[in-house]
Structures are given as C-alpha cells and as structure tokens.
Amino acid sequence: xxxxxxxLRRLFREVAKFGAVGGxxxxxxxxxxxxxxxxxxxxxxxxxxxxxxxxxxxxxxxFRYFTYRDRDKSRRTREMSLFLxxxxxxxxxxxxxxxxxTYGFGWDSSLQSNIxxxxxxxxxxxxxxxxxxxxxxxxxxxxxxxxxxxxATIADERLRQRVP
Numbered sequence: 001x002x003x004x005x006x007x008l009r010r011l012f013r014e015v016a017k018f019g020a021v022g023g024x025x026x027x028x029x030x031x032x033x034x035x036x037x038x039x040x041x042x043x044x045x046x047x048x049x050x051x052x053x054x055x056x057x058x059x060x061x062x063f064r065y066f067t068y069r070d071r072d073k074s075r076r077t078r079e080m081s082l083f084l085x086x087x088x089x090x091x092x093x094x095x096x097x098x099x100x101x102t103y104g105f106g107w108d109s110s111l112q113s114n115i116x117x118x119x120x121x122x123x124x125x126x127x128x129x130x131x132x133x134x135x136x137x138x139x140x141x142x143x144x145x146x147x148x149x150x151x152a153t154i155a156d157e158r159l160r161q162r163v164p
Contacts, residue, residue, distance in 0.1 A: 029117075
C-alpha cells in the first residue's frame, strides 16, 4: 500500500509540474495569438499556428528542465524528434478545433476565437501529457541491486528517500 501511495504522489507531482509549465505555455500561446491577431492581418488559424509554435518551444524548455529534469537525457536527438512529432500532432488537434469553429460554423469574433483556441489547447494537452510522459521523456530504468548490509535494493532505498 505504501508503495502504491508513493507512486500516486509521484504522479500527482508530475501532473502538477506539467500543469505549471503547461499553464505558463497556455498564457504564452494565448498572448502571442492575440498579439499577432491585433498587430497583423493574418487569418485567425495562421495566427494560432504561430502562437502554438512559440508555445511549443517555451514548453520544451520547461518540460526538459523542470517537469522531466530527472528523466533519461542520453538520447537528446530522439527526445527532440519525438517531442516535435507529438507537438505537431497536438498543433493539428488544437488548431483543428479553432479551424472547425471559425470556418465550419463561422464563429470568428475575438471572444469566440479565444474560447475555441482555449478549448483546442485543452484537448491537445490531454494528448500531449500522455505522449510526452510515455514516449518523449522516458523514465530511467530502476536498477535492482542489493544495498550493503541488508535485503533492501537500491530501488527500495530510493523510494524511502523520496517519501517525506
């Protein structure tokens, strides 16, 4: 039971860190989106794609150096390639929602665009969380080596050290 609650606490911390970086990324995304819409004559979805790309760069730095800083760093090229792949899929999900609302239903006021941009971000975030933690920022394998002087393993010791 203790090991299960420890795993649940780690997942909660991971979700909280992902949420902190993601929340800041949402602010960057919406801020750039509205800035581009106000400062240029670009169509709504093009402005959104630019904002999403800026947020992707921002989020990578936050995820790599804050949320998943303890994860495997040995294959950075693979990590970045997968991050970009899943980010592009998230970009399509996010902007697909906005595209459908804007061009499918004609909902293109500033308020409507922001609502559907935000909704698209939310749907894409579920996909991104799953894909980043499963494929991009992979956990390091736990080594099962005995600790000197007892039957405990290094993995057991790490669990005890992490539990407050």
